[in-house]
Amino acid sequence: GAGVSQSPSNKVTEKGKDVELRCDPISGHTALYWYRQSLGQGLEFLIYFQGNSAPDKSGLPSDRFSAERTGGSVSTLTIQRTQQEDSAVYLCASSPLTGGYEQYFGPGTRLTVT
């Protein structure tokens, strides 16, 4: 079956612009996670969704970052007024439920802020 997909695969944007990153989870998976992988920080958790609600936003680095999920499916991560330190690979994962279930990762979106 189809895995987790993310779009775009690559995004180059100018400092100060807004960007939207999209994640399509595996059909039927209720839990969805966003992570960021940057050179200096490794892989770090950003936010997770259970259905359409986000009980844990603790990893979002600033109020320029927001995310939503609609219909219990597609999620969008929005970064406003991008900064160079936002350059990273943004990974999305989904799992059938929250807790100790295996997470399946998408290929990621590589964001470069110039």
Added chain:
Amino acid sequence: KQEVTQIPAALSVPEGENLVLNCSFTDSAIYNLQWFRQDPGKGLTSLLLIQSSQREQTSGRLNASLDKSSGRSTLYIAASQPGDSATYLCAVTSAGGTSYGKLTFGQGTILTVHP
């Protein structure tokens, strides 16, 4: 706060060698531990998942062990091949508080297997 450490940071071995990658974590309240592989410029591929109640998991030439009480896991790769060259990441799913299954990753071990 959960912290995950992987040793060594990099490893270079000749083809055919058996090798061990190490992972340690500070908080034993975990649901499970996962080992991932990441090829350059690619996403994460899950290799093995060990539930907190299990001691080990095996898949082909890979064997992962878990000692939850001491906060340690090892990934054993038998008869290594050049195609095994990649970054290997260890991650734990925390069970405490509001963690709700989020993964905490180690920094990874970069493995190079040369012919």
